[in-house]
Amino acid sequence: MRGGTSKCWIFDARDLPPGADRPGGRLDEVLASAFGARDPRQIDGVGGATSTTSKAAIVHPSIEDGVDVDYLFAQVGIGTPGVEWGSNCGNCATAVGLYALLNGLAVPTGPRSTVVLRNRNTGVRLSATVPTPGGTVPELGTATVPGSLAIGVPVGLGFRNPAGASTGALLPTGAGTELLGGVPVTLVDAGAPAVLADAAALGATALENPEEFAAHVPALAALRRAAALRMGLATEADPVSHAVPKAGVVAAPGDYITTLGETVRMADYDVAVRMVSMHAPHPVIGLTSAVAVASAVLTPGTIPAKLAGNRPSATVVRLGTPAGVVAAEAETDASGTVRLVTLHRAARRIATAHLLVPALLQESV
Amino acid sequence: MRGGTSKCWIFDARDLPPGADRPGGRLDEVLASAFGARDPRQIDGVGGATSTTSKAAIVHPSIEDGVDVDYLFAQVGIGTPGVEWGSNCGNCATAVGLYALLNGLAVPTGPRSTVVLRNRNTGVRLSATVPTPGGTVPELGTATVPGSLAIGVPVGLGFRNPAGASTGALLPTGAGTELLGGVPVTLVDAGAPAVLADAAALGATALENPEEFAAHVPALAALRRAAALRMGLATEADPVSHAVPKAGVVAAPGDYITTLGETVRMADYDVAVRMVSMHAPHPVIGLTSAVAVASAVLTPGTIPAKLAGNRPSATVVRLGTPAGVVAAEAETDASGTVRLVTLHRAARRIATAHLLVPALLQESV
Numbered sequence: 001m002r003g004g005t006s007k008c009w010i011f012d013a014r015d016l017p018p019g020a021d022r023p024g025g026r027l028d029e030v031l032a033s034a035f036g037a038r039d040p041r042q043i044d045g046v047g048g049a050t051s052t053t054s055k056a057a058i059v060h061p062s063i064e065d066g067v068d069v070d071y072l073f074a075q076v077g078i079g080t081p082g083v084e085w086g087s088n089c090g091n092c093a094t095a096v097g098l099y100a101l102l103n104g105l106a107v108p109t110g111p112r113s114t115v116v117l118r119n120r121n122t123g124v125r126l127s128a129t130v131p132t133p134g135g136t137v138p139e140l141g142t143a144t145v146p147g148s149l150a151i152g153v154p155v156g157l158g159f160r161n162p163a164g165a166s167t168g169a170l171l172p173t174g175a176g177t178e179l180l181g182g183v184p185v186t187l188v189d190a191g192a193p194a195v196l197a198d199a200a201a202l203g204a205t206a207l208e209n210p211e212e213f214a215a216h217v218p219a220l221a222a223l224r225r226a227a228a229l230r231m232g233l234a235t236e237a238d239p240v241s242h243a244v245p246k247a248g249v250v251a252a253p254g255d256y257i258t259t260l261g262e263t264v265r266m267a268d269y270d271v272a273v274r275m276v277s278m279h280a281p282h283p284v285i286g287l288t289s290a291v292a293v294a295s296a297v298l299t300p301g302t303i304p305a306k307l308a309g310n311r312p313s314a315t316v317v318r319l320g321t322p323a324g325v326v327a328a329e330a331e332t333d334a335s336g337t338v339r340l341v342t343l344h345r346a347a348r349r350i351a352t353a354h355l356l357v358p359a360l361l362q363e364s365v
Numbered sequence: 366m367r368g369g370t371s372k373c374w375i376f377d378a379r380d381l382p383p384g385a386d387r388p389g390g391r392l393d394e395v396l397a398s399a400f401g402a403r404d405p406r407q408i409d410g411v412g413g414a415t416s417t418t419s420k421a422a423i424v425h426p427s428i429e430d431g432v433d434v435d436y437l438f439a440q441v442g443i444g445t446p447g448v449e450w451g452s453n454c455g456n457c458a459t460a461v462g463l464y465a466l467l468n469g470l471a472v473p474t475g476p477r478s479t480v481v482l483r484n485r486n487t488g489v490r491l492s493a494t495v496p497t498p499g500g501t502v503p504e505l506g507t508a509t510v511p512g513s514l515a516i517g518v519p520v521g522l523g524f525r526n527p528a529g530a531s532t533g534a535l536l537p538t539g540a541g542t543e544l545l546g547g548v549p550v551t552l553v554d555a556g557a558p559a560v561l562a563d564a565a566a567l568g569a570t571a572l573e574n575p576e577e578f579a580a581h582v583p584a585l586a587a588l589r590r591a592a593a594l595r596m597g598l599a600t601e602a603d604p605v606s607h608a609v610p611k612a613g614v615v616a617a618p619g620d621y622i623t624t625l626g627e628t629v630r631m632a633d634y635d636v637a638v639r640m641v642s643m644h645a646p647h648p649v650i651g652l653t654s655a656v657a658v659a660s661a662v663l664t665p666g667t668i669p670a671k672l673a674g675n676r677p678s679a680t681v682v683r684l685g686t687p688a689g690v691v692a693a694e695a696e697t698d699a700s701g702t703v704r705l706v707t708l709h710r711a712a713r714r715i716a717t718a719h720l721l722v723p724a725l726l727q728e729s730v
Contacts, residue, residue: 002401002409036367036515036715041415041648044367044515046716048413050406140726150401150409151723283406350401351411353718358516361505 003095003155003347005147005284005323007053009034009046009355010092010099013060017360023072023085031056031074032081033359040079046355047076051278054078057092061105062118068106071096072120075243075278086244088119088192090126090287094155094345097128101137102349108132122192124165129156143346146324147259147284152346159291159341162190166244170338172231176301180226186302187231190338191291192246195227198303199249199274206251206272209259210281210322213274220247220276246289248275248282252307258324259283269318269325270308271297284323291341293319294328298338312336368460368520368712370512370649370688372418374399374411374720375457375464378425382725388437388450396421396439397446398724405444411720412441416643419443422457426470427483433471436461437485440608440643451609453484453557455491455652459520459710462493466502467714473497487557489530489653494521508711511689512624512649517711524656524706527555535703537596541666545591551667552596555703556656557611560592563668564614564639571616571637574624575646575687578639585612585641611654613640613647617672623689624648634683634690635673636662649688656706658684659693663703677701 001008013021020027032038035054036045047054056074064070073092075084097115100106106115113132118125130153131138143154163170167189177186184198197220199206204216224247228234233244250273253266275282275289285293294317296304305312312332319326329342366373378386385392397403400419401410412419421439429435438457440449462480465471471480478497483490495518496503508519528535532554542551549563562585564571569581589612593599598609615638618631640647640654650658659682661669670677677697684691694707 005408007408039513039515041417042413043370043372043417043513044517044713044715048407049415049418052406052408053414139721140723148404148408150404152409348409348723349721350409351718351720353716355716356504356714358505358713 001095001099001347001349002150002152003093004091004145004287004345005052006055006089006091007048007350008055008057008092008095010057010059010096012103013058016058023083028083029359030357031076031083034355034357035076037077038079038081042078044358047078049078051075051280052283055089055092057096059096059099059105064118066116067118067125068115069096069100070118070120084241084243085121086241088122088124088288090157090191090290090343093117093119093126093287094128094157094347097155097157098130098153098347098349101130101132108135108137122165124162124191125160127158127160129158140348141346145346146321146326152348155345155347157287157343157345159191161339162291162295162341163338164189166193166233167231170295170299176299177303180223180230183223184303185223185227186296186304187227188292188296188302189231190295191341192288193231193233193244194246194248194289194292195223196293196296196304197223197249199251202249204249204274205254206249206274207254207256208274209257210283213281216249217276217279217281223247242278246275246286246292248273248289250293250304250307253320256320259322260324262324264320264325269320271304272320274322281322285319285321285326287343290319290326290328290343294330294341295338298330298332366460366464366712366714367515367517368458369456369510369652369710370417371420371454371456372413372715373420373422373457373460375422375424375461377468378423381423388448393448394724395722396441396448399720399722400441402442403444403446407443409723412443414443416440416645417648420454420457422461424461424464424470429483431481432483432490433480434461434465435483435485449606449608450486451606453487453489453653455522455556455655455708458482458484458491458652459493459522459712462520462522463495463518463712463714466495466497473500473502487530489527489556490525492523492525494523505713506711510711511686511691517713520710520712522652522708522710524556526704527656527660527706528703529554531558531598532596535660535664541664542668545588545595548588549668550588550592551661551669552592553657553661553667554596555660556706557653558596558598558609559611559613559654559657560588561658561661561669562588562614564616567614569614569639570619571614571639572619572621573639574622575648578646581614582641582644582646585614588612607643611640611651611657613638613654615658615669615672618685621685624687625689627689629685629690634685636669637685639687646687650684650686650691652708655684655691655693655708659695659706660703663695663697
């Protein structure tokens with residue numbers, strides 16, 4: 001499936017071999033083998049050898065009331081047979097929502113159907129709303145997302161009560177702004193935990209194209225580790241995660257050129273953001289990161305709120321990403337707590353496939 | 366399927382939609398749409414966004430006596446919806462041979478089965494020999510190829526009478542060595558037409574890793590065009606092909622380090638070669654290029670023959686590529702004509718899939 005700007009192989013948990021039902025061990029081995037993860041070019045498997053095309057989701061019907069589908073997100077290694085399970089992926093979630101309808105894990109309920117998803121990596125609940133005219137699930141639509149010219153089925157991806165799924169609080173340390181290795185950052189947990197640095201403090205502008213932004217990746221990798229420790233997501237004894245928390249820089253809006261060559265004016269958006277995905281600049285922004293940045297913009301005292309001009313009652317937060325403007329719709333309650341963030345996305349089924357997995361073939365010989 | 370160091374989507378011609386049965390027009394549109402070719406990251410399709418992972422083959426039973434399977438090779442565009450049909454791909458041919466046996470287009474004939482293939486792009490005939498113990502076709506074996514750690518089914522790929530398929534002669538201009546834009550080159554047509562330049566004349570060593578070799582790609586692109594005109598493969602009025610002829614440099618052996626970090630000694634091989642694939646250094650060597658270089662080594666008067674020490678009766682020609690040594694077995698007749706070149710390769714089925722093609726879905730709405 002394509003979900004937004006990601007390509008995800010989605011597995012029905014019931015199709016996986018015995019024992020490959022949870023992170024670690026056999027499931028990791030099966031995914032790494034199916035993707036050809038050991039090879040940096042992923043020539044011997046279905047992986048696409050980039051962070052946005054080396055993704056999988058394992059889906060099964062939920063036993064929880066009010067939830068249709070549970071899914072586990074897997075970031076499959078590139079040049080290493082490991083699998084990272086520490087994060088969620090919003091793009092894959094849009095694909096999972098459409099997949100659930102196409103494959104009968106959820107049933108159309110009218111001209112628009114909403115599938116409630118639970119991400120088992122982070123515990124966060126999401127909703128995916130898909131047009132289902134006449135009770136049928138479309139294979140294609142005319143929706144597009146920044147970063148891709150491709151059309152797909154429109155999917156409204158909703159993050160309900162997005163704050164604190166990983167750490168218990170929107171601001172895990174209680175502070176809106178703090179110093180991390182001398183750099184002013186906001187640590188926020190909404191959609192996903194994220195460290196958002198003031199771009200200027202790193203010598204960046206948050207208006208860079210991905211190629212230009214590559215120079216800032218090492219500094220953000222260091223901030224990611226320091227933030228993981230500060231937010232209680234890891235201890236010194238844990239291995240370094242390249243996925244958790246999300247890491248990036250933010251700045252006040254300015255004019256810039258997208259990777260597709262279009263000009264974005266400073267008046268067209270609220271805050272400039274450049275994120276890192278694993279070891280490389282993210283070509284757009286991960287959706288969970290978008291929820292984190294939008295939630296921070298709506299939270300007084302954070303760096304993104306200040307850069308976006310302190311408008312905590314905004315209903316739409318427009319994020320300036322390398323590929324264009326990603327708009328997040330936000331609903332807040334009377335106390336100012338963000339209750340729902342919705343992103344308008346596109347997804348489609350690319351293929352249905354039966355995978356031949358070397359690790360399993362070897363066992364059967 | 367993986368074939369050697371390439372990933373190829375193989376289509377049974379009988380599964381394609383009406384009208385998509387030949388290069389140009391509808392078939393190109395279907396392939397470009399299925400691969401997501403318009404996007405440089407091929408996010409919306411099954412392509413892998415590199416020259417070695419954006420390949421397809423269209424296969425059908427042959428009506429020709431002595432040939433089991435005909436196939437068309439397609440190099441699908443990356444960032445452009447075009448498809449190049451001008452060349453063959455030996456790696457895909459190994460995959461086509463195994464595919465034919467796995468899918469009943471050819472029948473196992475004993476403990477080893479040989480499938481005769483005809484490449485419709487170039488007219489060249491190849492044979493693929495696969496172990497079929499007990500008349501069964503394996504999904505996996507223990508064979509490897511330089512450039513990949515992955516294991517696969519051993520496939521012996523034979524190029525029978527490889528000379529002259531595109532131009533009518535092994536040496537299309539009649540000369541073993543000539544000057545092209547002031548650069549000494551050999552123009553050879555065996556397996557595929559190729560222009561092989563003396564590395565030193567371009568300031569190269571043919572011992573470079575792909576990253577280092579990138580600097581020489583523009584010079585080779587210019588030589589490719591000039592060679593296409595000189596060999597009669599194109600006229601000034603034709604658009605520039607980035608695939609035909611194959612282009613690269615050759616040098617006498619020297620020690621070098623492979624991309625997997627292993628040392629190759631000058632005594633371990635006969636001639637150093639660095640090829641270009643489309644717009645980038647080839648990470649190994651295309652198999653049709655390997656046949657061209659090996660045939661040139663066995664032909665007195667060519668640059669590769671001189672660099673390899675003039676041994677026209679050699680039965681194995683060892684090519685030093687960025688990923689390691691590729692050995693070509695050669696059989697020559699009494700007149701010195703190369704009758705068969707065999708390369709020992711590995712292939713495997715990665716997945717069987719039903720593709721959802723946006724261009725076709727749009728028509729059916």
